[in-house]
Amino acid sequence: MILVTGATGTVGREVVRRLPVDLRFRVMSRNPERVVGLRPPVEAVHGDHRDRRSLVRALRGVSAAFLVTADVGGDGDARFIRAARSAGVRHIVKLSAAAVADPGADDLITRWQRGNEELLRGSGMEWTLLRPRSFMSNTLSWAATVRAERVVRALCGASGNACVDPRDIADVAVRALTGDGHAGRSYTLTGPEAITAAEQTAQLAELLGRPLRFEELGREQARAALRVRYPHELVEALLQSAQRQRAGAKAQVDGTVPVLLGRPAGSFRGWARDHLGAFV
Known part of the structure; x- marks a missing residue:
C-alpha cells in the first residue's frame, strides 16, 4: 500500500493522477x-500531521509514502516520520527543495527543509529526496493582473530560473514510489532551461494572442505584496531567495528529469499552453 500526502496540493494531486489504477494506494488530506476523481478501491482519508491518531489510521498497512509538508518552521515532518516508522513504513519519498544543496542558501525555508531531510535520513527507513527548483505553476499568481490589466509584476525579471513543471516532479515521484533503485538517492529536478519572468511574460502574451507588459517590482513593493499573503518570517525568506536568484543561483539546469523519465523535461511554454485558461 502506498500513501500519498498533500493529495490536493500542486504536486500531490498530480501524483494521484499518475499512480497505476491497479496499484493499491491511499490518499491523505x-x-x-x-480529493476528486478517485476510483475504488482507492480511498481518501483524513490526516493531519498535528493529529497522531489520524496519522496512525492513514498509515495502517502502508509500505511506502509520498511526504509533502507546508508548515514552514513546524514539526510536521518529524511527526509524520515518527508515525511512519512505528507503522512499519519501509520507504518515504519526500518533496524537498533544490536550495537545500546550495551552501549559499540560509533562509528560513531552506533551513527547515535541510532539517527535515536530516530527520528522514536518520529515521532508519529507506528514503528518496526530490529537490525541485521553483514550480512553473507559481506563475498562476500572475493570473489576476494578466486578466484585469494585461500586466505581470514580479521580482528578478531579468534573472533566469530553471523552473520545473510540477507534472515532471510527480512523474519522478511515481517512479521512486513504485520502482527499484531510488532508495538513498537525492534528485535535483529542473526544467530544460533557465527562463526569466520577462521571458515567461512574453511567451504567455504570444500564447494568449494579446500584448502583456512586465513590470519589475522593487524590494519594498514585493515585501508589501507578499505581506498580504504570508507572515513576516516567510516574507523575508522569500526575499532572500529572490536575491539568490538575482545572483544567478537558480539558473543551473540539471539533467536528472530526462534521465529518469526518458524524455525531455517539460518547457514553460508547454506548461503555459496547458494552463492558459487560468490567464484568460
Missing part, C-alpha cells in the same frame, strides 16, 4: 472531500 486534511480535507479529503476535496
Whole structure:
C-alpha cells in the first residue's frame, strides 16, 4: 500500500493522477472531500500531521509514502516520520527543495527543509529526496493582473530560473514510489532551461494572442505584496531567495528529469499552453 500526502496540493494531486489504477494506494488530506476523481478501491482519508491518531489510521498497512509538508518552521515532518516508522513504513519519498544543496542558501525555508531531510535520513527507513527548483505553476499568481490589466509584476525579471513543471516532479515521484533503485538517492529536478519572468511574460502574451507588459517590482513593493499573503518570517525568506536568484543561483539546469523519465523535461511554454485558461 502506498500513501500519498498533500493529495490536493500542486504536486500531490498530480501524483494521484499518475499512480497505476491497479496499484493499491491511499490518499491523505486534511480535507479529503476535496480529493476528486478517485476510483475504488482507492480511498481518501483524513490526516493531519498535528493529529497522531489520524496519522496512525492513514498509515495502517502502508509500505511506502509520498511526504509533502507546508508548515514552514513546524514539526510536521518529524511527526509524520515518527508515525511512519512505528507503522512499519519501509520507504518515504519526500518533496524537498533544490536550495537545500546550495551552501549559499540560509533562509528560513531552506533551513527547515535541510532539517527535515536530516530527520528522514536518520529515521532508519529507506528514503528518496526530490529537490525541485521553483514550480512553473507559481506563475498562476500572475493570473489576476494578466486578466484585469494585461500586466505581470514580479521580482528578478531579468534573472533566469530553471523552473520545473510540477507534472515532471510527480512523474519522478511515481517512479521512486513504485520502482527499484531510488532508495538513498537525492534528485535535483529542473526544467530544460533557465527562463526569466520577462521571458515567461512574453511567451504567455504570444500564447494568449494579446500584448502583456512586465513590470519589475522593487524590494519594498514585493515585501508589501507578499505581506498580504504570508507572515513576516516567510516574507523575508522569500526575499532572500529572490536575491539568490538575482545572483544567478537558480539558473543551473540539471539533467536528472530526462534521465529518469526518458524524455525531455517539460518547457514553460508547454506548461503555459496547458494552463492558459487560468490567464484568460
